[in-house]
Amino acid sequence: MKDSAHKTDDALLESGRKHYLPNYAPAPMILDRGKGARLWDTQGKEYVDLGAGISVTALGHGDEELVAIMAEQGARLWHVSNLYFSEPAIRLAEELCAATFAERVFFCNSGAEANEAAIKLARKHASIRHGDERKREILTFRGGFHGRTLATVTATAQPKYHQGFEPLPGGFRYADYNETEALEAEIGDRTCAVLVEPIQGEGGVVPAAPGFLAEISRCCRRHEALLIFDEVQSGLGRSGRLFAHQWEEGVVPDVVTIAKSLAGGLPMGAMLVGPAAADTLQPGSHGSTFGGNPVAAAVARAVLRRVLSKELIANVERQGERLRARLLALHNESGMIEEVRGRGLMIGAVLRKEWAGRAGELVEICRQHGVLVLQAGPDVLRFLPPLNILDEELDEGMDRFAAALAAADSAAAESAGVE
Known part of the structure; x- marks a missing residue:
């Protein structure tokens, strides 16, 4: 045998x-x-x-609870698209907003999709709020990782991920991670958003130094740029807090992206958006065919409840x-x-x-x-x-x-x- x-x-x-x-x-x-x-x-x-x-x-x-929920919801309703509401996705959105800074939620399938949505939201928000075509630049940090789509791989300030995919889209600027004193020179009138991992994952498991995220936040407020935390790997309890950025007291983001563990193994991502940009993406501006899938959302509700315990x-x-x-x-x-x-x-x-x-x-x-x-x-x-x-x-x-x-x-x- x-x-x-x-x-x-x-x-x-x-x-x-x-x-x-x-x-x-x-x-x-x-x-x-x-x-x-x-x-x-x-x-x-x-x-x-x-x-x-x-x-x-x-x-x-x-996990027995997740398996039972997946089977029950799968037998009840499998997929309906975002042309219609389904209760699991509505309840999950409610619970994510209740547990966080967020006012609204966008559901997708992965961390790369969540970050892609955040990039689009930041550019659209700048267009609506400022009407200045120069204010489209997004600052990210060397050693970071944000995904494999063409935009998110460009946001990933690691040349090894760029090779062979040129020409890369413009509008991204890179700075050194944990270099607090350099931030004022890096974030300016052209900056529409800063995208940063509170703990760099693929870049070597490097936590933000004390004060680094707070200084990014201050610079963003000064220059009316959105503060976006990529918590795809570090979020949902992984660091010992719901989000890793919560180790830095008093820092409130405009956007947080999550995925990976959100549905315990089923493909699911989300972009959480605070009040400053919650109404930016209007009908037709963005979408995801499988985003908010009822089975994944039902399982994610149980994951979130347990992560919050x-x-x-x-x-x-x-x-x-x-x-x-x-x-x-x-x-x-x-x-x-x-x-x-x-x-x-x-x-x-x-x-x-x-x-x-x-x-x-x-x-x-x-x-x-x-x-x-x-x-x-x-x-x-x-x-x-x-x-x-x-x-x-x-x-x-x-x-x-x-x-x-x-x-x-x-x-x-x-x-x-x-x-």
């Missing part, structure tokens, strides 16, 4: 490589089922998932400290980790210079040891476990991670000895 299963897997892997566009490089395994923070492949091998589908499965795999946030804070403690212990024991940074259950382990550029290699060694972690650039290992991860799941995952580091270190030492 095992040989037959291997042959089937080999055929499926070959078919995937043949028929998928080669823009991804999936690991050579086929995942089959999951429960909590654990996954199993078609060979029966178990993995502890410390990546949560890149911060998507915030309540883990196979004191119990879940307490677990994020406690498990975040436990994860950080294990990584700091490895920092002291191993020659491979230079620094641990992040908030809550959004943690980055920066590799020492001897291992710089080898994060992808270590991710694969971890997979072979039964733990799934992510990278954030070439030098950072990224941890985004489910927000409700159990003690035993985190402990097992970190034991496997430590074993993977030890194996990699031993192999490197052996290789150096041979040389």
Whole structure:
């Protein structure tokens, strides 16, 4: 039976490589089922998932409540388009507005779509309010990541994502992240919005320095520019607050974009808009065919309710400290980790210079040891476990991670000895 299963897997892997566009490089395994923070492949091998589908499965795999809601709503109403209302989307919009600064909500399918909507809203708002064609510039920050559409990849101030897609659309300006003193020179009369991640995710898990977001806010108010926080990865409880920008007291955005974990694994994004720009996008100005899908919205309501609970946030804070403690212990024991940074259950382990550029290699060694972690650039290992991860799941995952580091270190030492 095992040989037959291997042959089937080999055929499926070959078919995937043949028929998928080669823009991804999936690991050579086929995942089959999951429960909590654990996954199993078609060979029966178990993995502890410390990546949560890149911060998507915030309540883990196979959550019984979410599965029941999805089945119930799917049997009741599957899709109706935005030509009509549906109750799950209305209720979700109500609840998002009640829990946040927002006055109105736009639903879409992903973080890139939410950021694309925010870019369009900022430009339209400037057009309506100021009527000045020069006030169309959007400031973003080096190291940030905002999506893969042509506009959002241009907003992403990382040249590696731009290569081959030129000419890029104009109207974007880049500044250095956490350089507070430079902001006054970067934000001016041409600026219609500032788009910023309170914790840079793909850029290496880099939190905003104290005072940085507050200074952006002050500059935006001074120059009548919208303040947009990209909380696609850092939002919805991931940092130990509903939004990561809430670690900076007194900062109120005009727009926040969310996605990833919003519907617990179903494709859903949203743009939350405060009163200054809530009426900007009138009928015909923007849209999303699947935005506000009743099944995704029904599941998202349950996710939001649980993310807002004191119990879940307490677990994020406690498990975040436990994860950080294990990584700091490895920092002291191993020659491979230079620094641990992040908030809550959004943690980055920066590799020492001897291992710089080898994060992808270590991710694969971890997979072979039964733990799934992510990278954030070439030098950072990224941890985004489910927000409700159990003690035993985190402990097992970190034991496997430590074993993977030890194996990699031993192999490197052996290789150096041979040389």
